[in-house]
Amino acid sequence: MYQQLKTDLINYSKEIGIDKIGFAAADPFLELKQKLINQQELGYASGFEEKDIEKRVNPALLIDQPRSIIAIALAYPSKLENAPKGKKGERRGLFCRASWGEDYHSILRRKLAMLESFLLERLPDVQLRSMVDTGELSDRAVAERAGIGWSAKNCAIITPEFGSYVYLGEMLTNVPFEPDVPMESQCGSCTKCIDACPTSALIQGGQLNSQRCIAYLTQTKGILPEQFRKHLGNRLYGCDTCQTVCPENKGKHVLIHEEMIPEPEQVKPLLEPILSISNKEFKERFGEMSGSWRGKKPIQRNAIIALAHFKEESSIRALVHVLEEDPRPVLRGTAAYAIGQIGGAEAERALKQALSREKEEEVLFEMEKALQTLRSVL
Structure with missing residues (x-):
């Protein structure tokens, strides 16, 4: 039976x-x-x-x-x-x-x-x-x-x-179905995923330090530790590196399920508009994606870090607006970091002006670090 x-x-x-x-x-x-x-x-x-x-x-x-x-x-x-191309002045992020x-x-x-x-x-x-x-x-x-x-x-x-x-x-x-036979691992001596992990989160085969994994880090809500920021690249949510380098994934691509087919502008969006997106707009645009489950703040923080990664000078004004107007310390602090990475006279002037008004310790710390970065470049 x-x-x-x-x-x-x-x-x-x-x-x-x-x-x-x-x-x-x-x-x-x-x-x-x-x-x-x-x-x-x-x-x-x-x-x-x-x-x-x-x-x-x-x-x-x-x-x-x-x-x-x-x-x-x-x-x-x-x-x-049909992936849209990012370019200077129109940088894009990426959802995994x-x-x-x-x-x-x-x-x-x-x-x-x-x-x-x-x-x-x-x-x-x-x-x-x-x-x-x-x-x-x-x-x-x-x-x-x-x-x-x-x-x-x-x-x-x-x-x-x-x-x-x-x-x-x-x-x-509670149905006693006959069990199937497990598969033997076919990874062999390959270590490409371990070698390619951007933050060395893969300690060894089959052991992951989630606290260092970019997929996890993109979902956190606080200030991202500085040691991980430059590893984020333009990632807005998740990380695919350990999959894309895997030989077993070479040539594997299917479009079986229509509801899984990505919308290019949704999964590779322009970065700068994300900084000022409203809750309603965020829900309408990204709400059906699994990458939206933590809300817009982590995505916005990661977008700021991505602009720092590109050193996108055209985004200085948008970042300064976040630094001066955003009520969330995490985003103000991250904006200070990005402004310091991009650099220039406008960046230094904005940091010094915002410094006199800022009250939050974690934001002040990021501002001071950003100014130090600018001075070291000069």
């Missing part, structure tokens, strides 16, 4: 546009537990994860008598067609591939809800619990156990068909 149900579920998953589906036992993730403990002890966790490690590794704490976990994967595009198109959380939840309905029609008393990214379980650990792909050195799941360009989700159930 359950073998036939599994076959039917696999066939149905293909009908509704799920690119990969796998089945895993709902046993505790004992090996993962020790890794998570080590991450916390080393201070490598991002803080976005579920705090209770036991819930992350023990499915029995999430539903009664779990018997299996259904893992799904949806492939997303890796190339931006995982933020292209509609928020993947919404897409996967819809697919999982359809799978739930399918099972409930056949087993009305079935116990189910679905999750995507923000749930207690580790999406990657489940996908690895379910044979979706192997756990790579860049801490992603790599599938033979789509590389690591896949979104993951899972469903806990």
